[in-house]
Amino acid sequence: MDKVIIAKDLSLSYSSSETIINKADFSVNSGSFVFITGASGSGKSTLLKSLFGALKPKQGSLVVGGVELKGVSRSKLNFLRRHIGIVFQDYKLVKEWTIDKNIMLPLLINGYVKNVASNQVDKLLKHVRLNHQSGKFPLELSGGEQQRAAMARALAHNPVLILADEPTGNLDEYSSQLIWNLLEGANSQLNTTVIVVTHNIPKTLNVDYKHFHIEYGSIHEVC
Amino acid sequence: MKSVRNHLSLVIALLSIIFSMQVYLIAERSIEAYRVNLAQNYSVIAVSKKRLEQNEILSINNIISDAKELSPDSVIEKLGSDMKSSNFELLKLTLPKFYKLSLTHYPTPDEVKNLRRDLLKNSSITKVEDFSHTHDKTYKLLLLFKNVVGLFAIVVFVVTVLLITKELKIWQYKHNERMSIMGLFGAALWLRSAILFRLAIVDALIATLLAFGIFTYLASSPLILEQFANIGINIVIFDQVDDLLLILGVAMSISILLASLIVLGHKEEA
Ligand SMILES: Nc1ncnc2c1ncn2[C@@H]1O[C@H](COP(=O)(O)OP(=O)(O)OP(=O)(O)O)[C@@H](O)[C@H]1O
Numbered sequence: 001m002d003k004v005i006i007a008k009d010l011s012l013s014y015s016s017s018e019t020i021i022n023k024a025d026f027s028v029n030s031g032s033f034v035f036i037t038g039a040s041g042s043g044k045s046t047l048l049k050s051l052f053g054a055l056k057p058k059q060g061s062l063v064v065g066g067v068e069l070k071g072v073s074r075s076k077l078n079f080l081r082r083h084i085g086i087v088f089q090d091y092k093l094v095k096e097w098t099i100d101k102n103i104m105l106p107l108l109i110n111g112y113v114k115n116v117a118s119n120q121v122d123k124l125l126k127h128v129r130l131n132h133q134s135g136k137f138p139l140e141l142s143g144g145e146q147q148r149a150a151m152a153r154a155l156a157h158n159p160v161l162i163l164a165d166e167p168t169g170n171l172d173e174y175s176s177q178l179i180w181n182l183l184e185g186a187n188s189q190l191n192t193t194v195i196v197v198t199h200n201i202p203k204t205l206n207v208d209y210k211h212f213h214i215e216y217g218s219i220h221e222v223c
Numbered sequence: 224m225k226s227v228r229n230h231l232s233l234v235i236a237l238l239s240i241i242f243s244m245q246v247y248l249i250a251e252r253s254i255e256a257y258r259v260n261l262a263q264n265y266s267v268i269a270v271s272k273k274r275l276e277q278n279e280i281l282s283i284n285n286i287i288s289d290a291k292e293l294s295p296d297s298v299i300e301k302l303g304s305d306m307k308s309s310n311f312e313l314l315k316l317t318l319p320k321f322y323k324l325s326l327t328h329y330p331t332p333d334e335v336k337n338l339r340r341d342l343l344k345n346s347s348i349t350k351v352e353d354f355s356h357t358h359d360k361t362y363k364l365l366l367l368f369k370n371v372v373g374l375f376a377i378v379v380f381v382v383t384v385l386l387i388t389k390e391l392k393i394w395q396y397k398h399n400e401r402m403s404i405m406g407l408f409g410a411a412l413w414l415r416s417a418i419l420f421r422l423a424i425v426d427a428l429i430a431t432l433l434a435f436g437i438f439t440y441l442a443s444s445p446l447i448l449e450q451f452a453n454i455g456i457n458i459v460i461f462d463q464v465d466d467l468l469l470i471l472g473v474a475m476s477i478s479i480l481l482a483s484l485i486v487l488g489h490k491e492e493a
């Protein structure tokens with residue numbers, strides 16, 4: 001099977017004094033569903049950052065989508081990122097844009113025609129139950145609504161890989177279920193590889209998944 | 224409302240720069256016009272024992288642009304005596320020749336001194352009146368004007384730099400987040416900075432247009448025209464082609480420079 005992610009002897013750190021991930025070896029098959037757990041501050045977000053090239057490997061090698069991220073060029077990284085959908089822990093919505101425009105961002109970057117893009121946005125707003133909030137700005141939405149907008153943006157361009165950092169962290173059970181269904185749908189229907197950082201793995205998931213746990217800078221495969 | 228505020232800060236910064244620049248230009252033009260005015264009104268009187276050719280006088284010093292012989296009648300008239308007319312004729316013949324010398328430009332005190340020396344080298348010229356006392360005073364006043372305007376230009380330059388730096392920081396803060404987020408989804412640099420450059424260009428155009436309106440109005444305002452008429456200076460307050468192009472050029476360069484600095488200084492968050 002194709003590997004979307006191959007990490008060998010991977011170390012990650014922000015400064016020379018503290019290593020967050022220490023000499024990790026792991027790989028992720030294309031089309032799989034992966035959960036990453038670990039205590040707060042264990043390095044889950046840090047690991048995700050490295051997967052879309054926002055944090056370069058300190059040591060070892062990290063290949064995502066066939067691209068070696070150690071010393072990757074800016075244009076190659078841009079190319080890779082256009083095929084990744086990310087849900088950030090702090091959402092990272094553009095405040096001066098409406099949520100519609102925010103969700104449209106990956107479509108514009110990938111060169112979609114305007115009306116195709118806006119149709120897609122309408123569809124996504126319905127999927128995440130935000131159609132009644134269309135035209136509003138991020139700060140006019142609740143935290144959970146912003147999180148769902150961020151999820152819609154990550155799904156917009158049918159990416160090959162979705163990286164979601166606690167995508168249900170601010171949601172009630174009903175909305176959480178909505179998010180799991182969307183991620184499951186992308187995974188089973190479009191064969192999208194999904195990597196989710198979470199504190200509680202849903203019990204109702206209908207797909208097989210892998211589970212990595214981060215502890216003391218090491219990544220263990222739980223199942 | 225939000226979009227108006229987006230444009231306002233840079234437009235105001237640009238407008239104040241344009242405004243100061245135009246005021247400086249007007250001051251420069253006024254001084255230049257005043258200098259020409261002075262040069263026209265200032266002349267040196269040379270007294271010669273015998274008649275001198277125009278060419279001969281002009282060759283003495285090339286600051287001399289024209290030499291006119293003064294009619295002795297006016298000189299005699301000023302004597303205001305009640306001489307007989309036959310004596311008048313006699314006096315006319317024995318009187319020295321008076322020449323009024325016009326100069327190419329308003330001279331510096333040194334140039335006046337040199338001119339005087341050169342004139343007196345000519346054996347037939349006996350006396351030179353250069354009105355040096357009045358000249359010195361006027362010249363110092365002109366220098367003062369020039370210095371004040373120069374100082375003004377420096378102050379404007381410093382204020383401009385400060386305004387632009389402040390604007391740069393505000394812009395950097397305002398645009399950095401959006402540019403980072405776009406970068407996280409793989410937008411190339413040109414796409415990330417497109418909004419910034421569009422904003423910069425639109426703001427430069429708005430500022431230019433506003434400045435054009437304001438100066439066109441001021442340049443035709445009776446109040447302003449009266450002021451200039453009062454001091455007897457006639458200058459172009461606002462040239463609707465040349466000045467407009469200058470303003471457009473300055474506004475565009477500043478805002479595009481600003482946008483480029485922001486793009487160059489843009490840091491991705493880790
Ligand atoms: N930008 C940064 N610069 C320096 N250190 C950082 C930065 N971001 C995170 N860290 C440090 O890296 C460690 C891991 O942080 P990370 O955000 O990966 O934790 P996490 O597992 O995602 O925690 P949480 O569950 O609370 O989100 C923390 O100790 C944190 O202080």
Ligand SMILES: [Mg+2]
Nearest residue numbers: 044045089165
């Ligand atoms: Mg985190």
